Amino acid sequence: LGENSLAFHSDLEKYLSVHPGITLAFQPGTFQMKMGRTALASLYRRADVFFCNKEEAQRILEIEESDIKKLLAALRELGPRIVVITDGTKGAYAYDGNEMLFMRAYPDPKPPLERTGAGDAFSSTFTVALALGMDVREALRWGPINSMSVVQHIGARAGLLTRPELEKLLVAAPADYVPRVL
Secondary structure (H helix, E strand, O other), rough: OOOOHHHHHHHHHHHHHHOOOEEEEOOOHHHHOOOOOOOOHHHHHHEEEEEHHHHHHHHHHHHHHHHHHHHHHHHHHHOEEEEEEEEEEHHHHEEEOOOOEOOOOOOOOOOOOOOOOOHHHHHHHHHHHHHHHOOHHHHHHHHHHHHHHHHOOOOOEEEEOHHHHHHHHHHHHHOOOOOOOO
């Protein structure tokens, strides 16, 4: 959404308050981060799952903290039920208020062509796994697989996997491809 969309966010917040059964996945873009966490506080509080990368977490929180556990906890204090922070090729982290988890990247079959869309592929796939009734641990296994596939192509959409393709790669995953507690 563009830089002049604050009014839309207000309308969205009102709609969500009237429809509490709607599940919200929130991944702020550049302009949403510029609006600041205070302006969008009700969206943070209302989010069932929240996504950003490590640098964006620091920007949103306006801190230079590098400890991922502190970043996860601070973002969760803004209200999201589940917080996910990606860290590029280093992996991803999630916190649901009970446990903080780390998930390594899925092994690339060959060097990536382009990293555009990797984060979006991760967050959309993680969200779909939750929507299908999976827990955070399983969603953390799903997300990196679509990221790995997207970076093997040019652009953000090429390489997105179907569910059967993704499930096939889950079966073929290395034995240690499981989330670990931080």
